[in-house]
Amino acid sequence: LPFEIGNALSAMLKRRILEPDNLLSIWDAIQQIPVDLRSVDIREALKIASRFNIYAYDAYFLVCAISLHSPLITLDRHMNVVAQSLGIHIMEVT
Structure with a gap:
């Protein structure tokens, strides 16, 4: 960062x-x-990146949300879809 x-x-x-x-x-x-x-499990991020055809950089945030049992805030529609398919709760921005 x-x-x-x-x-x-x-x-x-x-x-x-x-x-x-x-x-x-x-x-x-x-x-x-x-x-x-936080440190991120790069292997897990690479698996997610490969599975969903996304950049590892985006997958790092997904892995972080999963490991911390934390919701994700994103304005990226595709990231939103991937996160939901991984069971990550999306926090809506209003």
Whole structure:
């Protein structure tokens, strides 16, 4: 996750969406958000990715939801269908 956030910030900088003077203060603010990083069973994610023809990146979230017995929030219709077929509860966004 930190790599993804750093990459997103650098992309915003390159596109001139973000000013260089704000880069580090934004990173520092993001670091204050409480996030519980979890390890993911990559083998299980690859099985799901193969079975449903999805990217492993998407399957990581599905495996995480399964292992934590947690609902999933997604706006991706296909991810929603796959999650439901795996018995994952979908939390609706309103």
